[in-house]
Amino acid sequence: AQKITQTQPGMFVQEKEAVTLDCTYDTSDQSYGLFWYKQPSSGEMIFLIYQGSYDEQNATEGRYSLNFQKARKSANLVISASQLGDSAMYFCAMREWLLTGGGNKLTFGTGTQLKVEL
Amino acid sequence: KAGVTQTPRYLIKTRGQQVTLSCSPISGHRSVSWYQQTPGQGLQFLFEYFSETQRNKGNFPGRFSGRQFSNSRSEMNVSTLELGDSALYLCASRVTGVPGNEQFFGPGTRLTVL
Numbered sequence A: 001a002q003k004i005t006q007t008q009p010g011m012f013v014q015e016k017e018a019v020t021l022d023c024t025y026d027t028s029d030q031s032y033g034l035f036w037y038k039q040p041s042s043g044e045m046i047f048l049i050y051q052g053s054y055d056e057q058n059a060t061e062g063r064y065s066l067n068f069q070k071a072r073k074s075a076n077l078v079i080s081a082s083q084l085g086d087s088a089m090y091f092c093a094m095r096e097w098l099l100t101g102g103g104n105k106l107t108f109g110t111g112t113q114l115k116v117e118l
Numbered sequence B: 001k002a003g004v005t006q007t008p009r010y011l012i013k014t015r016g017q018q019v020t021l022s023c024s025p026i027s028g029h030r031s032v033s034w035y036q037q038t039p040g041q042g043l044q045f046l047f048e049y050f051s052e053t054q055r056n057k058g059n060f061p062g063r064f065s066g067r068q069f070s071n072s073r074s075e076m077n078v079s080t081l082e083l084g085d086s087a088l089y090l091c092a093s094r095v096t097g098v099p100g101n102e103q104f105f106g107p108g109t110r111l112t113v114l
Helices: none
Strands: A003-005 A009-013 A019-021 A024-026 A032-039 A048-052 A063-067 A075-081 A088-097 A106-107 A110-118 B005-007 B010-013 B019-024 B030-040 B042-050 B055-056 B064-068 B075-078 B087-094 B109-113
Touching: A009 A019, A019 A106, A019 A110, A024 A075, A024 B019, A032 A063, A048 A063, A075 A088, A088 B005, A106 B030, A106 B042, B005 B087, B010 B019, B019 B030, B019 B087, B019 B109, B030 B075, B042 B064, B042 B075, B055 B064, B075 B087
Parallel strands: A009 A110, B010 B109
Antiparallel strands: A003 A024, A019 A075, A032 A048, A032 A088, A063 A075, A088 A106, A088 A110, B005 B019, B019 B075, B030 B042, B030 B087, B042 B055, B064 B075, B087 B109
């Protein structure tokens, strides 16, 4: 079974600084996908960035980048130039392809609560 | 393009009752998945529907069920509600057959069981 570990329950960062949110994963699959989602207090899960296991380059989306180290099984999210609006819960997730019935599901980590301060 | 919509946004029920939650996926998305989020268990996969068929189900009792209609809209039903069913229920839709296709989530339905 797949497992996602986020060891930072909470993080603080000052506005305009960069912050790294840690994520390690465990899987025996060769093909998998890694996602980061942001969840504000309103509850909606907002997709941030995706990294495929065969992608050789680290994914980037605006101020978000994913530091993918396959051998170490880590997929850390880097947010550059933090903004007050970045304060939220951040979840790392892995896509698992399900052999029975097809389709897939996401396995989520426990999340990191990020607080951006002035 | 409109996002994933879920209704109702908030719901209060009492133990033993049943509840039906609705999800409308993004236009063109045929896969709909449901997740339960609680403070104790975090985010857990409930089930996925594609072309009106349940593809997979997570580790939940039979009180949790769902269905998908021909327009890809999905409903989930929880019968004989228990206090522990209080949670945020999130629906997600995605395009199938495309590598890296992320799941887009709706705003969720917050269910409180008294």
